[in-house]
């Protein structure tokens with residue numbers, strides 16, 4: 001028998017939807033995928049080339065546990081240039097994706113019973129990380145009417161004397177909400193001595209205004225980021241954590257023990273991604289934006305509720321109550337009967353029950369076909 005806490009962990013529903021969709025495809029059904037949060041673009045050739053060259057050059061050994069110095073420098077450089085900061089490469093830990101960075105950080109941060117304030121709807125895995133490590137997620141609910149923005153007042157209302165951290169995520173999965181600089185600043189002020197954990201994995205995927213990092217407003221913060229989304233590198237497994245200097249030694253010891261280091265040749269690809277040409281990123285962003293505008297219009301026309309435009313990441317969390325209050329059942333119906341895989345809102349917390357998340361990390365042609373099928377199915 002596995003331990004009780006592993007028995008308790010819920011499935012990541014989007015993966016279950018994907019796995020069921022694959023089963024249907026193997027049985028000969030054609031399925032349109034609007035569920036998965038994975039760029040449909042290939043990784044840029046110069047990034048692949050860097051990994052191949054590293055492999056050919058024998059870069060197949062362990063690296064320093066905190067990562068290749070050159071990649072840590074490239075990460076610091078990237079943040080410093082983009083947000084006018086003064087991060088030292090010594091504050092960067094390279095990890096095998098943002099997920100291991102989250103695990104590493106929560107392993108270091110949480111004592112049993114410690115509370116972590118987070119939004120609801122949330123990225124499905126956040127509460128599971130926290131609970132698995134003995135902590136307790138506490139929710140600051142966000143609402144469709146405010147475009148799912150996490151308000152400083154809601155954060156303040158969720159904080160207690162045992163709050164260990166405030167977790168924010170902008171641009172947000174699953175809502176596509178982009179936090180304003182005022183709100184980031186407001187949350188940083190309310191946080192006081194409680195550190196902010198800022199998951200910035202969708203940074204750069206923004207369609208209006210300017211990107212921001214929490215580090216512009218406070219030094220008392222941990223930033224998580226990675227290469228999966230912006231550089232279309234999900235399968236490479238590469239991410240990083242930026243931490244205040246005093247936490248680096250304990251993080252290093254955890255990394256040495258539990259992960260040793262991130263993949264060596266993949267780290268070389270990371271350097272090429274950050275320091276190489278960025279035109280391919282601009283093109284991807286422009287394409288996502290075109291799809292975003294299309295999907296928003298179509299969803300509204302079909303009868304889904306969208307009170308305010310999502311301006312980042314590549315998701316729309318649409319109110320589907322018109323078609324059913326149980327998002328799990330509705331999602332299942334849309335998959336089995338209409339042949340379109342979508343993510344039930346309930347995957348992202350009770351605050352998203354009655355909603356369906358649509359991902360537009362899929363070609364316009366697919367999105368159109370998927371929405372045609374859904375429209376036809378719901379009209380029947």
Ligand SMILES: Cc1ncc(COP(=O)(O)O)c(C=O)c1O
Pocket residue numbers: 037096097098099100123169173199201225226227228234238239
């Ligand atoms: C908000 C958020 N954080 C973290 C991750 C995990 O990313 P990675 O592929 O870097 O582990 C995802 C993936 O979907 C995500 O949406």
